[in-house]
Amino acid sequence: GENVEQHPSTLSVQEGDSAVIKCTYSDSASNYFPWYKQELGKRPQLIIDIRSNVGEKKDQRIAVTLNKTAKHFSLHITETQPEDSAVYFCAASRSGGSYIPTFGRGTSLIVHP
């Protein structure tokens, strides 16, 4: 089955800095990679996703890059703000059929004002 590794487990940055979270996956058939943000005590919420037919996707201060050859993908947050503080989860899955994503263990991002 799929195995997703996520690093770092904790990331502390100053407000305004950039933050990068990296994930690797094992199943070369995986072709859909969502990222979720989970604030303390709240549900995971999808913030951005990427499919394997593109290498990069951007949405305002958030971007995701994908390297299919190396089987890794990354989340980039620029100009971080205190409200970006949360746990971020990556996931990998085959889209279509029985969509069953495998999640990483999460990265706790702390943005210091």
Add this chain to the structure above:
Amino acid sequence: EAGVAQSPRYKIIEKRQSVAFWCNPISGHATLYWYQQILGQGPKLLIQFQNNGVVDDSQLPKDRFSAERLKGVDSTLKIQPAKLEDSAVYLCATKGEAAQYFGPGTRLLVL
């Protein structure tokens, strides 16, 4: 659109007791998932339904956990008897055309 609803939001029980969680998916979403999220970890899939049929329950501890989705809409997850290590947040999620949408979760504490 209305989100995924779950109840109760919190539950405290003693070990060996039983407990049940309820999930109401987003209208029209055929695929429903139950996840267990232990503190400090990512969600771990317990079971996936497509309408009222089970797609994957390979990680469901079937000696104590059971789940059903009889009419292909609401779903219940039951634990009987509960163990200390079952303390976690139980998340229900449903899938539309794109990604999953999670409910608020039920936080279970087993004493």
